[in-house]
Amino acid sequence: MNTFLPDTAVLLQRSLRHILRSPDTIITTAVTPIAMLLLFVYVFGSAIHAGSGRYVDYLLPGILLITVASGIAYTAFRLHTDVSGGIFERFRSMPIARSAVLWGHVLTSLVANLISLALVVLVAVGMGFRSHAGVLAWLAVLGILVLFTLALTWLAIIPGLTAKSVDGVSGFSYPLLFLPFISSAFVPTAGMPGPVRWFAEHQPVTPIVDTLRNLYADRPVGNTGWIALGWCAGLLLLAYALAVSTYRRRFA
Amino acid sequence: MTTTAAIEIAGLTKSYGDHAVLRGVDLNVAPGTIVALLGSNGAGKTTVVKILSTLLEPDGGSAAVNGHDVAVAPARVRESISLTGQFTAVDEILTGRENLVLVARLRHVQDPRGIAEDLLTQFGLGDAAGRRVATYSGGMRRRLDVAMSLIGHPPVLFLDEPTTGLDPQSRMEVWDTVRRLAGQGTTVLLTTQYLDEAEQLADRIAILHEGRIIAEGTIAELRQLFPPPTVEYVEKQPALEDIFLAIVGHAGTETQRTGS
Numbered sequence: 001m002n003t004f005l006p007d008t009a010v011l012l013q014r015s016l017r018h019i020l021r022s023p024d025t026i027i028t029t030a031v032t033p034i035a036m037l038l039l040f041v042y043v044f045g046s047a048i049h050a051g052s053g054r055y056v057d058y059l060l061p062g063i064l065l066i067t068v069a070s071g072i073a074y075t076a077f078r079l080h081t082d083v084s085g086g087i088f089e090r091f092r093s094m095p096i097a098r099s100a101v102l103w104g105h106v107l108t109s110l111v112a113n114l115i116s117l118a119l120v121v122l123v124a125v126g127m128g129f130r131s132h133a134g135v136l137a138w139l140a141v142l143g144i145l146v147l148f149t150l151a152l153t154w155l156a157i158i159p160g161l162t163a164k165s166v167d168g169v170s171g172f173s174y175p176l177l178f179l180p181f182i183s184s185a186f187v188p189t190a191g192m193p194g195p196v197r198w199f200a201e202h203q204p205v206t207p208i209v210d211t212l213r214n215l216y217a218d219r220p221v222g223n224t225g226w227i228a229l230g231w232c233a234g235l236l237l238l239a240y241a242l243a244v245s246t247y248r249r250r251f252a
Numbered sequence: 253m254t255t256t257a258a259i260e261i262a263g264l265t266k267s268y269g270d271h272a273v274l275r276g277v278d279l280n281v282a283p284g285t286i287v288a289l290l291g292s293n294g295a296g297k298t299t300v301v302k303i304l305s306t307l308l309e310p311d312g313g314s315a316a317v318n319g320h321d322v323a324v325a326p327a328r329v330r331e332s333i334s335l336t337g338q339f340t341a342v343d344e345i346l347t348g349r350e351n352l353v354l355v356a357r358l359r360h361v362q363d364p365r366g367i368a369e370d371l372l373t374q375f376g377l378g379d380a381a382g383r384r385v386a387t388y389s390g391g392m393r394r395r396l397d398v399a400m401s402l403i404g405h406p407p408v409l410f411l412d413e414p415t416t417g418l419d420p421q422s423r424m425e426v427w428d429t430v431r432r433l434a435g436q437g438t439t440v441l442l443t444t445q446y447l448d449e450a451e452q453l454a455d456r457i458a459i460l461h462e463g464r465i466i467a468e469g470t471i472a473e474l475r476q477l478f479p480p481p482t483v484e485y486v487e488k489q490p491a492l493e494d495i496f497l498a499i500v501g502h503a504g505t506e507t508q509r510t511g512s
Contacts, residue, residue, distance in 0.1 A: 003360065006360070007358060010354065010357045010358055011358075014343065014346070014354055017345070017346065017350070018345045018346075021345055021384075022345070085339065085341065085344075086337045086338075086339040086340055086341030086342075086397075087341045087342065087343055089307055089335070089337050089341060090335065090337065090341035090355075090400070091358070092306075092307055093305040093306065093307055093330060093333065093334075093335040094330060094334075094355070094358055094359065095327060095330040095331040095359070096358050251307070
């Protein structure tokens with residue numbers, strides 16, 4: 001008798017209720033990316049040459065990744081709260097599918113991040129973002145964002161399980177917030193000096209951002225799409241394996 | 253005895269690094285009895301409870317709960333037990349009722365809402381049922397915590413220092429609950445550092461010291477082993493409690509319940 005699905009559903013409902021009772025976590029998640037969107041479009045935008053289109057169209061994909069990177073800090077925080085209180089032990093001493101305890105948090109993270117992403121996209125639309133992409137392209141955008149969110153979420157599970165304090169929990173996401181700056185998210189990589197350009201073009205943010213941009217601009221995605229997909233899937237597998245082994249090691 | 257024991261521990265060892273916490277613990281607990289595991293801080297009481305509730309793997313020896321070996325059939329053990337840990341394991345953001353329904357649904361019992369209502373009444377939490385647990389007093393939290401552990405009627409209950417940090421009234425409420433459960437046939441293994449708690453509740457007392465059970469028996473049996481001064485100390489605490497309760501009176505109980 002495998003109770004994984006019903007148990008995960010119950011635990012998902014529990015954490016979603018947490019979010020519902022503190023919607024500020026979703027709003028805070030969206031505030032930083034929205035502020036960046038405003039800052040870069042209305043302040044720096046006029047000085048940035050990023051192709052012929054509107055800068056907000058160019059900028060949005062990178063902002064979406066930053067939204068996810070700041071959203072998963074709350075995932076780690078929620079898990080940390082369960083682990084440092086007694087409720088995590090209670091769940092683990094009960095006859096429930098043990099992996100459901102983590103999956104409840106992972107799916108909650110996915111839902112919360114998708115809501116934050118929707119908020120950011122709405123603001124971008126208000127700032128003039130337009131897309132001519134069809135349903136399939138938007139489904140592809142959604143698919144990549146879901147994969148990316150799951151990859152970062154499993155990564156966030158690790159500090160959620162191991163951190164000794166709340167500060168330690170949130171600290172891990174800062175480098176993730178910084179990565180988009182050294183990529184094609186804000187400006188094209190072509191103008192960067194050698195080593196920086198090399199790094200920018202070989203880290204995951206650039207292909208993911210380029211792919212998202214091409215998808216909703218209705219341009220062919222080409223090889224970059226596969227590279228983006230590879231990064232997302234690879235990161236997801238790696239983060240999942242690390243998180244599960246951390247869980248086993250710490251709570252054997 | 254060996255086939256009917258609710259809890260059977262033999263030669264249990266556990267170390268954290270170089271530090272040997274358990275050095276060969278042997279203990280049998282008969283079904284339907286309350287056994288207190290008595291020991292000072294760091295004696296390894298919590299380690300024993302964690303091993304028995306499958307949260308921790310022992311280094312050596314064996315432990316079985318309700319006939320299921322913790323190493324071989326941890327899932328069967330989890331079906332047989334409930335753990336009330338040292339720190340109250342309640343969801344602060346949910347209401348008392350939601351906490352109970354949550355556990356009832358995870359235990360896959362019929363009618364989670366009905367069970368939640370019954371327990372809320374039974375534990376005097378009916379008025380606070382719709383309030384977030386974050387607003388509860390320490391005693392209310394502990395009562396909710398214990399109530400959550402009773403869902404699904406597990407035959408064996410582990411209570412790890414259930415009254416640490418509670419005021420005398422809340423403490424006695426927990427004691428009443430434990431007595432009632434044992435009356436219904438639940439086996440209770442209770443850890444405590446309070447001598448009077450062990451004396452008040454337990455059918456048998458096991459003293460854990462430096463990783464071993466150094467004495468085990470009924471209170472009468474143990475009394476014969478110990479020099480009189482220790483006994484006198486045991487006798488004193490309830491007396492102070494009587495004085496406290498007499499001074500505070502019934503009004504104190506009411507204040508506590510409504511939460512301040």
